[in-house]
Amino acid sequence: MSDFIVLRDIHKIYGKGEGAFEALKGVSLRIDKGEFVALMGPSGSGKSTLANILGTLDVGTSGEYLFCGVNVFKLTQNQRALLRRNYIGFIFQGFNLLARTTALENVELPLIYRGMKKEQRHQIALEALDRVGLKNWASHTSSKLSGGQQQRVAIARAIASKPLFLLADEPTGNLDTKRSVEIMEILKDLNTTLGITILMVTHEPDMAMYASRELHFLDGKLRSDSLESAAKPINNPNNTNHANSTNGAKNNTNNPNNTKGAQ
DSSP: OOOSEEEEEEEEEESOGGGOEEEEEEEEEEEOTTOEEEEEOOTTSSHHHHHHHHTTSSOOSEEEEEETTEEGGGSOHHHHHHHHHHHEEEEETTOOOOTTSBHHHHHHHHHHHTTOOHHHHHHHHHHHHHHTTOGGGTTSBGGGSOHHHHHHHHHHHHHTTOOSEEEEESTTTTSOHHHHHHHHHHHHHHHHHHOOEEEEEOSOHHHHTTSSEEEEEETTEEEEETTGGGOOOOOOTTOOOOOOOSSOOSSOOOOTTOOTTOO
């Protein structure tokens, strides 16, 4: 078994010539299965660029990104989309729900894209809503829900397809303190009980405390890692003898190496 996520010397450059901007400057990083990582840094630090790369929404200009042993940068756009659909869940600051659609229907959306039959996806969506405490709100449209409830629906949608990796981009950014704590308690529970690996982008230190590891970015570089003293070397592209993770995700045994189904 290979490491869950490995980044080696990632550079990301936007533009060309004198107008070129280097958003990431040689980032190397490893995330093991079952970790809850908080990614922090000021605006323009590179954290959002890194999150987009980790979520396979973008690729680096150079370097290597391994997701469960798969070299993401060598995949086609369709293959990356397939990997993203099957193994990665997303939570956004703005919820991104369909306003006139019920909570249940919003949660069912990713299951529809996977071709799941109505009865099966209905049951899975209800279970996901129940996990975030909103089973009794399944028939309510998202426009009738509070901000905290909408974010819980968004979390249910993200976990409905049983992802290996959950990427949360400022999940509490639009919420008050009480609702933020509720959301963080849910994320912590998903991490500890289901073993879902989580990377959360945040600028709030009190929210980052829920994570087991903090990464701080500045000017396109990883400036500090709370686990730096225990980090293992990952900079050598020829070194494939990484230690196995012992904190595997319990809810998904699919193999991300199978990306041949993308058309």
